[in-house]
Amino acid sequence: xxxxxxxxxxxRDLEAIQAHLMRLGGLAEQALRDAxxxxxxxxxxxxxQVRAGDKALxxxxxxxxxxxxxxxxxxxxxxxxxxxxxxxxxxxxxLERIGDYAKNIAKRSIVLSxxxxxxxxxxxxRRMSRHVETMLHDVLDAYVRLDVAAAHEIRAxxxxxxxIYNSLFRMLLTxxxxxxxxxxxxxxxxxxxxxxxxxxxxxxxxxxxxxxxVEGVRPDExxxxxxxxxxxxxxxx
Amino acid sequence: MNDMRLEQAVTSxxxxxxxxxxxxxxxxxxAIKDVGxxxxxxxxxxxxxxxGCGKSTFLRTLNRMNDTIDVCRVEGSITLDGEDIYDKRxxxxxxxxxxxMVFQKPNxxxxxxxxNVAYGPKIHGLTRSKAELDEIVESSLRKAALWNxxxxxxxxxxTGLSGGQQQRLCIARAVATSPxxxxxxxxxxxLDPIATAQxxxxxxxxxxxxxxxxxxxxxxxAARVSQRTAFFHLGNLVEFGETSQIFTNPTDPRTESYIxxxxx
Numbered sequence: 193x194x195x196x197x198x199x200x201x202x203x204r205d206l207e208a209i210q211a212h213l214m215r216l217g218g219l220a221e222q223a224l225r226d227a228x229x230x231x232x233x234x235x236x237x238x239x240x241q242v243r244a245g246d247k248a249l250x251x252x253x254x255x256x257x258x259x260x261x262x263x264x265x266x267x268x269x270x271x272x273x274x275x276x277x278x279x280x281x282x283x284x285x286x287l288e289r290i291g292d293y294a295k296n297i298a299k300r301s302i303v304l305s306x307x308x309x310x311x312x313x314x315x316x317x318r319r320m321s322r323h324v325e326t327m328l329h330d331v332l333d334a335y336v337r338l339d340v341a342a343a344h345e346i347r348a349x350x351x352x353x354x355x356i357y358n359s360l361f362r363m364l365l366t367x368x369x370x371x372x373x374x375x376x377x378x379x380x381x382x383x384x385x386x387x388x389x390x391x392x393x394x395x396x397x398x399x400x401x402x403x404x405x406v407e408g409v410r411p412d413e414x415x416x417x418x419x420x421x422x423x424x425x426x427x428x429x
Numbered sequence: 430m431n432d433m434r435l436e437q438a439v440t441s442x443x444x445x446x447x448x449x450x451x452x453x454x455x456x457x458x459x460a461i462k463d464v465g466x467x468x469x470x471x472x473x474x475x476x477x478x479x480x481g482c483g484k485s486t487f488l489r490t491l492n493r494m495n496d497t498i499d500v501c502r503v504e505g506s507i508t509l510d511g512e513d514i515y516d517k518r519x520x521x522x523x524x525x526x527x528x529x530m531v532f533q534k535p536n537x538x539x540x541x542x543x544x545n546v547a548y549g550p551k552i553h554g555l556t557r558s559k560a561e562l563d564e565i566v567e568s569s570l571r572k573a574a575l576w577n578x579x580x581x582x583x584x585x586x587x588t589g590l591s592g593g594q595q596q597r598l599c600i601a602r603a604v605a606t607s608p609x610x611x612x613x614x615x616x617x618x619x620l621d622p623i624a625t626a627q628x629x630x631x632x633x634x635x636x637x638x639x640x641x642x643x644x645x646x647x648x649x650x651a652a653r654v655s656q657r658t659a660f661f662h663l664g665n666l667v668e669f670g671e672t673s674q675i676f677t678n679p680t681d682p683r684t685e686s687y688i689x690x691x692x693x
Contacts, residue, residue, distance in 0.1 A: 195691065196691060197689070197690045197691055198690055198691065199690060202690060268649055269689070270648070270652075270676045270677070270688045270689050271676065271677060271678065271679055271684075271685050271688055271689050272685060272689060273689045274676075274677065275677070275678075408677070408678030409678070
């Protein structure tokens, strides 16, 4: 099987879209890393940078959308080419959302720097975000290599993120019940945790898109390990 | 879930033409190798593939057009409604009234528009009166979406029409004998995009009445008009399936290469 189109301009267009996508992925990784550093170090300047930098991600997503629309209109892609273009649009959407969550974390980090620390929450958050960061890095890497086995493996890793989120959720709940003065900080920390958990879901979506791109069929529905939506407010002691 | 799909992909499961182990030879050249395919009733089936892959040759076996070529030899079995079309008792002229054909270039007879359409029904003795013949001419021209453009000049020569109109006239002529299957060999390759769209719309309408088999070099056309697509390569039938599947997730790497514009 030949891998290059007879029309070499077609290949160039597809490669350009992939290159934009990887650039967007890099920016999303950076935003997550910086937002968490800003939170940990109470670095308001870095947080402001992350918030301002989100515009670049939005613009890049729009560019990918426009370029994909143009490619569909002008080149009528089929089969794997079509899946590649559809995948690019969806993956770009996920990466842009990851950027939004990072921006939100940066915003909350500024509020939190003036409040009290709650137990080991920041440390747990750090562990959780590192996990998602690695997942994101690996899934972008797998995307370039069209590595389906890696995609399956990364998809499975999201369960760990959900578990860390569950335990953090319980911990914050306990703090808030014991000392209502922690509620403001705890709520912010909870939203940050939720943001990171959502990022993990987006990484999972990217892994699924990669599987669809290569195999032409979607993987089976993943069982979600995030149980907080069914966690009762007051636990029996 | 099925009713949420954009279009019901294949509506009929009734087999109209069944080909099994078909071989075609031109002298020593083995042009078609072991082709087996079921052409469904009331369905548009597209044959695609690079030049010389045998798609037109195979199409022409379906109404014995290859009989006219001396060095051409057809083996295997092709049945229409279960009857072997290569049986000695089958009259090829009668067969071609049931399995009509439209060619790449519009080829109207050097006769009036009316006579072009009336020719088939007349030689097959399908009508008993002038009024009946008039009716067939009108309904055929209507089916071919040409009636409104030519109703006031039915006795003008067919060759005076535009290319797109001539092609629709040829379709009207093929439809006039009430065929059960219509074979089309690149019917739009000589037409502009508007005339092409009109012929494609027509193909979609004709599918309600009979089965259409179309050979096309335009993959987009195959994707637009057909419910089933067969990909031919070097005389082999490589892949045959629902058009939406062939164009989104083909099974064979050769099909993938061809439809995505890589060398097949």
